[in-house]
Amino acid sequence: MTDHAVTAPxxxxxxxxxxxxxxxxxxxxxxxxxxxxxxxxxxIFDNTTENxxxxxxxSGYDFLNGRAGFDIGQSLIPYSSDSTYGRAIMVGFLNTLLxxxxxxxxxxxxxxxxxxxxxxRNWLIAKLCTVYVEVFRNVPVLLVIxxxxxxxxxxxxxxxxxxxLPFGMFLNNxxxxxxxxxxxxxxxxxxxxxxxxxxxxxxxxxxAAARQAATGQQFGTARLxxxxxxxxxxxxxxxxxxxxxxxxxxAGRFNLTGGATVAPEFVALYLALSFYTASFIAETIxxxxxxxxxxxxxxxSALGLQxxxxxxxxxxxxxxxxxxxxxxxxxxxxxxxxxxGVAVGFPExxxxxxxxxNQTGQAIEVVSIWLVVYLSISIATSMFMNWFNARMALVER
Amino acid sequence: xxxxLLSATIGAAVLGLGSAASAAxxxxxxxxxxxxxxxxxxxxxxxxxxxxxxxxxxDVDYCRAVAAAIxxxxxxxxxxxxxxxxxxxxxxxxxxxxxxxxxxxxxSRDTALGFNFRxxxxxxxxxxxxxxxxxxxxxxxxxxxxxxxxxxTTTELNLADYFKANNLDYQPVVFEKLExxxxxYQAGRCDVYxxxxxxxxxxxxxxxxPDDHTILPEIISKEPLGPATRQGDDQWFDIVSxxxxxLVQAEEFGITQANVDEMKNSxxxxxxxxxxxxxxxxxxxxxxxxNDWAYxxxxxVGNYGEVFERNIGKSTPLEIERGLNALWTKGGLQYAPPxx
Numbered sequence: 001m002t003d004h005a006v007t008a009p010x011x012x013x014x015x016x017x018x019x020x021x022x023x024x025x026x027x028x029x030x031x032x033x034x035x036x037x038x039x040x041x042x043x044i045f046d047n048t049t050e051n052x053x054x055x056x057x058x059s060g061y062d063f064l065n066g067r068a069g070f071d072i073g074q075s076l077i078p079y080s081s082d083s084t085y086g087r088a089i090m091v092g093f094l095n096t097l098l099x100x101x102x103x104x105x106x107x108x109x110x111x112x113x114x115x116x117x118x119x120x121r122n123w124l125i126a127k128l129c130t131v132y133v134e135v136f137r138n139v140p141v142l143l144v145i146x147x148x149x150x151x152x153x154x155x156x157x158x159x160x161x162x163x164x165l166p167f168g169m170f171l172n173n174x175x176x177x178x179x180x181x182x183x184x185x186x187x188x189x190x191x192x193x194x195x196x197x198x199x200x201x202x203x204x205x206x207x208a209a210a211r212q213a214a215t216g217q218q219f220g221t222a223r224l225x226x227x228x229x230x231x232x233x234x235x236x237x238x239x240x241x242x243x244x245x246x247x248x249x250x251a252g253r254f255n256l257t258g259g260a261t262v263a264p265e266f267v268a269l270y271l272a273l274s275f276y277t278a279s280f281i282a283e284t285i286x287x288x289x290x291x292x293x294x295x296x297x298x299x300x301s302a303l304g305l306q307x308x309x310x311x312x313x314x315x316x317x318x319x320x321x322x323x324x325x326x327x328x329x330x331x332x333x334x335x336x337x338x339x340x341g342v343a344v345g346f347p348e349x350x351x352x353x354x355x356x357x358n359q360t361g362q363a364i365e366v367v368s369i370w371l372v373v374y375l376s377i378s379i380a381t382s383m384f385m386n387w388f389n390a391r392m393a394l395v396e397r
Numbered sequence: 398x399x400x401x402l403l404s405a406t407i408g409a410a411v412l413g414l415g416s417a418a419s420a421a422x423x424x425x426x427x428x429x430x431x432x433x434x435x436x437x438x439x440x441x442x443x444x445x446x447x448x449x450x451x452x453x454x455x456d457v458d459y460c461r462a463v464a465a466a467i468x469x470x471x472x473x474x475x476x477x478x479x480x481x482x483x484x485x486x487x488x489x490x491x492x493x494x495x496x497x498x499x500x501x502x503x504x505s506r507d508t509a510l511g512f513n514f515r516x517x518x519x520x521x522x523x524x525x526x527x528x529x530x531x532x533x534x535x536x537x538x539x540x541x542x543x544x545x546x547x548x549x550t551t552t553e554l555n556l557a558d559y560f561k562a563n564n565l566d567y568q569p570v571v572f573e574k575l576e577x578x579x580x581x582y583q584a585g586r587c588d589v590y591x592x593x594x595x596x597x598x599x600x601x602x603x604x605x606x607p608d609d610h611t612i613l614p615e616i617i618s619k620e621p622l623g624p625a626t627r628q629g630d631d632q633w634f635d636i637v638s639x640x641x642x643x644l645v646q647a648e649e650f651g652i653t654q655a656n657v658d659e660m661k662n663s664x665x666x667x668x669x670x671x672x673x674x675x676x677x678x679x680x681x682x683x684x685x686x687x688n689d690w691a692y693x694x695x696x697x698v699g700n701y702g703e704v705f706e707r708n709i710g711k712s713t714p715l716e717i718e719r720g721l722n723a724l725w726t727k728g729g730l731q732y733a734p735p736x737x
Contacts, residue, residue, distance in 0.1 A: 051490075054629065069554045071569045081557035150580075158585045173585055174543060254531070254542040254588045255568065264586070345572040345581070351548065354573065358482045358549030361510035363489070 052364070063360045064089070070355055072347045074263050085356045089366075092352030093373055099270050099348065100335040100377070106274035107334060108327075111281025116311075118286050129282065136279035141337050144276045149268035149344045156264075159255060168248040170256055173264065177249035180260040184243035193236035197228040204228075265346040269338065277334040281327065288323035289315055320392045328385035332378050339374075349373060422494050422626070422633035423467070423685050431473040434460035435493035438478040438575060441599045442709040442717075443499050452476050455708040456497040458698050459518060459624065462640050463495065465697040466690040480574055482549035485510055488627060495637050496625040499593065501551045512625040513634045516641040518701075519623075520721035520730055522616035523555050524594040526601060529609050531588060536615040540565040545578050545587035547571070552592050555618040579603060593620050598715045632685050639684060642733035643691040646671060647700035649724055649733065654699040657692060671736050680736065691736070701731060 018024045052059060064086035071081050076094045079087060117129035136144065154173060157163055162172040170177040201224075208219035237244065249259030292315050300310040339350040349370065357366040426432055436444035436456050444454040461471035477493045488496045489511060499521070500506070502514040527533045536559075546553050548571045560567050570587045572578045579600055582590045590600065594616065601607045624641070626634045647653075650668050652660045661674050669675045673688035681688035698704060705722065709715045723729025 069557055070548075071553075071557045071567075073569045073571060081554075081561060154584055252541050254539075257541060342573055343577075345548075345570060345577065347571065351571075351573070354482050355548045355553070355571075358485065359505075359554070361485055361489070361506075363486050 048364075059362070059364065061365055063356075063362050063365070066360070068356070068359075070359070072352060073345075074266060074347055085360065088352045088356055089349070089369060092347055092349040095266075095341075095346065095352075096335070096338050096348040096373075097377070099266065099273065099338045099341065099346070103270055103273040103277065103334050103338065104331050106270070107277040107281055107330070110274060110278035111330075112285055114278060114282035115285025115289070118282065119289060133279045133282050136276050137283070139276075141272065141276045142340055142343060145268055145272040145340055145344055148272045149264065153264040153268055160251070162251070162256065168246070168259075170249055172256075174255065175261045175263045175267065177256045177259045177261045179246035179248045180258070182245045182247055184245060186240035187243040189236040189240040190233045190244075193232040194229065197232040200232075201225040201228050263346075265341070265344045268344050269341040269346045269348075273334050273337055276337070277330055280330050280333075284323055284326045284330065285319070287326075288319035288321075291322045292318045317392075321389075324385060324389040324392060328382055328389075331381050331385065335377055335381065336374060422630050423636065426467060426494055426633075430468070431475050432460060432464045432467065432495070433475050433477060433493045434463075435477045435479050435484055435487045435496045435498055436460070437498050438480060440499065440575065440596060441602055442713060442715045443595070443599065444476070444478075444497070453708070455519065455704060456499060458704045458708065459497045459640070459644075460495070462644060462694045462698045462704075463637060465693045466636065466640050466643075466686055469687075469689075469693045469697075471697040480549075481547050482573055485512075488512065488625060491627075494626075494633070499595070499622045500625055501593075501620045502623050502625075503551060506625070511628045513628050514623050514625050515634065515638040517621040517623045517730070518641050519595065519621075521593040521595050521620035521622050523552055523591060523618040523620055524597050524616055525613040526582075526590045526597045526610050527588060527613065529611055533611075533613065536613050536617065537563060537565070539567065539589055541567070542589050543568040543570050543587040544589045544591055545570045545572070545582045546591050547575055547578050548573050550592070551618070551620065556591055559617045593622070595622075595709065595715075595717060598709075598717055602714050636684055636686065639736075640694060641701075642736065643671075643694050644698070644701040644704060645724070645731050645733040646736055647691070647695045648702040648731075649726065652695055652700060654695060654697075654703060657695045661692070667737070 064084060066085050067081075068083055068085050068088045069081050070088070072079055072088065072091050074095060075091045076098060077087075077091060079091050114129045114132055117125050118133065120126045120129070139147075156171060156173040159172045159174050162170040162177075165171055168179045201221075204224055205221050208221045212218055247258050247260075249256040249261075251257075296314055296318065297310055300314040301307075305314065338348055341348040342351045342354065345351070353366045353370055357363050360366075434457075436452070436454075439445040440454070442454055444452060444456040447453050457474075457476070460474050460476070464473045465471045467473075477487055479487045479498060484496060484498050484500065485506070487493050496512070499519065501521075502517065506512055507514050525536050525539070527539075533539065539560075544556060544567050546556055546569060553569075553571065556567075556569070567589075568587075570581055572581060578590070578592075581587060582600075583604060590597065592600070594612065597612050601610055601612070604610060624637050626637055647657075650660075650665075650671065652668065652672075657672070660668055661672050663669060663672075666675065670678055670680060672692045673681055673690070674692075678688050681690040684690065687693075699707070702719075702724075705719065706712055709717045711718070719727075719729060721730045723731065725732040
């Protein structure tokens with residue numbers, strides 16, 4: 001096979017010689033692939049325009065300004081049947097974001113606990129965590145959603161037999177009703193105080209870190225931060241003349257009236273996504289920790305660090321490098337799986353978009369909105385996680 | 398026609414790569430040798446698979462009537478079960494030839510969605526069902542109630558309009574699939590179930606204790622249910638429309654499944670023409686069918702009254718009165734143009 005390396009290239013190239021030229025061959029196949037993709041794309045485009053004109057349906061995005069005419073049960077922004085289709089889709093989008101954000105947060109917390117638990121030296125904890133992972137990882141997420149919706153939440157009492165909980169809360173199969181805070185005059189002091197407390201905490205933490213780096217002296221940052229974050233808003237609350245009142249839920253003729261309600265559809269979706277994704281995150285965490293060389297732990301104990309400090313200061317920072325990239329995929333999965341909320345009637349993007357599609361018949365337009373929105377959410381999540389990963393990466397000298 | 402590059406490109410995902418809606422549906426149907434009907438996923442009395450898996454119901458019989466008119470064989474049918482949300486896309490994309498899915502005829506569906514409606518095979522109206530325990534006598538007492546409704550229906554829109562017009566509050570509990578709405582109502586997730594009254598009768602049967610639920614007297618909307626076909630194929634539209642008219646006309650003539658053969662010997666020229674036994678008639682060939690198309694429909698499926706009674710009438714568990722669906726000669730609205 002080394003022959004061709006030593007033969008001199010002929011002066012006039014024959015057709016066959018092109019076939020044996022790797023550079024030419026590479027270019028040829030790339031051009032061919034590109035041509036096939038372009039032809040395929042053109043066929044899709046042509047066929048669709050043809051079918052669209054044949055089906056006599058209107059197209060374009062003008063329908064988004066039309067009056068929606070349907071109501072939505074749960075909305076983060078003011079919405080009524082007089083709002084536009086665009087706003088209905090926006091309501092769905094915000095609901096998707098809501099369940100994705102709280103789901104990602106909860107899944108990460110549960111995942112971390114379970115992942116560390118599987119590595120625990122306590123036999124019972126380790127086995128329980130293993131069972132958790134195996135159960136939730138091997139069941140389709142739709143079943144987990146139905147499990148929460150029908151199995152657990154469906155077993156709650158009827159609305160007229162609501163469970164009365166402390167602080168004026170009620171629990172029934174239509175959700176958890178709780179007192180709704182009504183902010184009076186001067187209430188702006190409270191969030192302002194909270195903001196000041198957070199900024200002050202960050203400043204204290206930086207100062208403490210700098211002092212520790214310089215002198216080795218530690219500072220009880222945690223206690224001060226808790227005092228600040230809880231204390232300052234409390235002080236503001238009393239200074240502002242206690243401007244906060246509550247609207248308590250009461251039993252009406254049909255439903256509980258007043259207060260605010262967390263609907264079971266949201267809870268079922270949120271819990272299912274959190275528990276399901278947490279099982280994958282737990283494995284990612286375990287893999288990350290197992291990926292840290294054993295010598296690191298041994299070195300830490302040789303230096304006299306306690307096991308908890310070894311985990312917190314030595315193992316986890318190094319494990320994060322391994323954990324964060326696969327964690328991103330899990331976050332994206334959770335966000336996309338939230339579209340299964342349509343199965344339990346949670347008005348997320350697919351649900352409100354689907355209703356819009358049905359009322360207007362604009363299938364292609366609505367599907368394109370879905371694609372663009374999910375793509376944007378996923379890209380934004382990825383970009384954030386890449387930034388986070390870059391920050392957490394080991395700084396090499 | 399305005400369209401964007403993006404929507405057209407993505408459209409391939411929706412409309413599929415193969416050829417979809419074809420202009421001459423009759424030719425396609427004859428070539429594939431069956432009629433593909435878009436029906437409900439399961440609404441007792443209208444379209445639902447029975448214990449042996451074969452489809453029965455009012456809408457299903459209409460599908461069989463079309464097959465009988467074309468093939469003289471009511472079994473040459475296939476069904477595409479759809480939810481309220483998927484039915485229109487199924488018809489638009491050519492997944493089915495005709496939509497028989499208790500679908501309300503509205504102007505926007507007739508125009509913007511690209512469908513054609515002409516006949517009303519069931520005059521319906523939207524109603525409410527509540528458990529007796531709530532002691533509700535009128536829909537106007539429903540302020541503050543949680544209402545179960547299927548998404549993507551005219552029901553959902555009428556509900557919003559009715560409560561708004563009467564200044565009542567409500568909390569919508571919305572599901573895509575009928576089965577999920579039923580389960581939610583049964584589980585007490587909502588106080589009220591709203592859909593077309595025919596649907597409420599059908600649903601009440603499936604509840605564990607039908608007598609514990611009342612259908613309120615208010616009818617808050619007009620819901621003329623009828624078959625839909627794609628725009629741009631007048632011949633196919635005519636066949637579907639006249640299948641309905643033939644069913645109604647047969648009842649008016651008193652032609653039934655049992656007596657259709659002896660009616661062929663009738664002296665009445667109207668009946669003779671209708672059944673295609675008059676000499677030199679072009680009553681069927683002009684439709685693209687045979688002249689005995691109406692005879693075949695009645696022979697295999699029966700007339701409108703028989704279809705009604707067999708699936709949803711007084712003798713069935715649904716026990717629905719003819720009401721507006723009686724013939725025009727009996728105080729109802731069912732009326733067929735002259736078949737001549």
